[in-house]
Amino acid sequence: MNISKKKFFESFFKDYILTLENKLKDIQIDKLFIASELILKTIKKNKYIYVCGNGGSGAIADHYICDFFKQLSKYTNLKAKIRSLNSDQYLLSAISNDISYSDVFSVQAERYFVAGDILILISSSGNSENIKKVLKFCKKKKFKTIGFSNFSGGFLDKYSDISIHSKVSNYGVGEDINHILMHLLMQFIAKTNLNIKDIKNKKIIL
Numbered sequence: 221m222n223i224s225k226k227k228f229f230e231s232f233f234k235d236y237i238l239t240l241e242n243k244l245k246d247i248q249i250d251k252l253f254i255a256s257e258l259i260l261k262t263i264k265k266n267k268y269i270y271v272c273g274n275g276g277s278g279a280i281a282d283h284y285i286c287d288f289f290k291q292l293s294k295y296t297n298l299k300a301k302i303r304s305l306n307s308d309q310y311l312l313s314a315i316s317n318d319i320s321y322s323d324v325f326s327v328q329a330e331r332y333f334v335a336g337d338i339l340i341l342i343s344s345s346g347n348s349e350n351i352k353k354v355l356k357f358c359k360k361k362k363f364k365t366i367g368f369s370n371f372s373g374g375f376l377d378k379y380s381d382i383s384i385h386s387k388v389s390n391y392g393v394g395e396d397i398n399h400i401l402m403h404l405l406m407q408f409i410a411k412t413n414l415n416i417k418d419i420k421n422k423k424i425i426l
Contacts, residue, residue, distance in 0.1 A: 240396055243388045247401070255366045255382045256405050259288075260413070262338050263300045270333070272305035272325045272354065273342035276395045277368075280342050280402060281306050287406040296413040305329070305354075325354035329363075338364045344394050346374030346385075355379055368401065370394030 262269055269288065271281040281304050288300040305325045306312070315324045329339070339358055343351045346369035358365050359379060367380030370388050377385045386397045 236393070239388070239390070240393050243386050243393060243397055244400065247384065247386060247397075251382055251384055252401065252405070255384060256408055258338060258364060258366065258382065259340075259405060260298075260409050262336065263288075263292075263298050263409075265336055266301065267336035267338070268332070268334075269300060269302040269338055269340065270305055270329070271302065271340040271342070272351070274348050274350065276391070277342040277344060277398065278304075278306040280395065280399050281340070283399065284340065284402055287403065292406055292410055295410050296415060298409070298413055303332070322349035322353055325350045326357045329354050329357050333358075333361070333363055338366065340366045340368070341376055341380065342368045342398050343374075343376050344370040344391055346371065346376030346378075351376055368398045370397070 259269060269284075271284045272278070273281040285302055285304055285307070288302045292298050292300055305328045311328070312324050315321075315327050319327065333339075339354065341351055341355060346367070352375045355365060355367070355376065356379075357363075364382075365380045366382045366384065367376040368384045369376045369380075370386050370391075371394070372387070373383065373385040377383045384401060386394060388394045388397065
């Protein structure tokens with residue numbers, strides 16, 4: 221075994237976890253709570269929650285569907301209507317090829333969104349053109365937005381109705397934070413809206 225490499229790995233591991241912990245502590249909890257209330261309100265009004273992002277952020281956006289559509293309804297009476305603007309690969313390729321990749325989210329928003337729907341946007345830089353374009357559409361049409369950003373926050377941090385910004389320049393740590401906050405929001409909403417029968421039967425395994 222290469223002892224020096226193992227020691228470096230142990231040091232790297234500790235530094236990574238410490239950075240993640242410190243950056244999570246810097247999150248504005250008040251804004252996160254407001255975001256949870258908007259999500260819950262949207263679900264109770266039977267309106268749609270839309271999510272979008274690029275690359276790793278797109279993967280996190282799609283993970284929202286698993287947790288909010290299935291997991292939330294497993295322990296509560298909440299039936300979230302949630303859809304990812306990343307999920308239809310055929311539509312994404314058609315819009316990208318025939319119009320522009322910068323339009324992949326805004327074209328869908330123009331077609332799908334109705335009054336009361338909200339959009340959750342995830343972007344490390346906050347400056348991706350397709351993120352900026354759909355955010356501008358939402359501002360113009362008065363659709364509420366929740367933005368999760370890293371680095372300097374960029375356009376997304378500045379113009380989201382509720383901005384959850386973590387100032388971290390490491391893509392991995394930033395995406396970890398945005399993923400953790402997704403799970404945190406779902407589990408908080410679930411735990412504050414639990415089915416009485418599940419509480420009595422102690423069948424809560426979030």
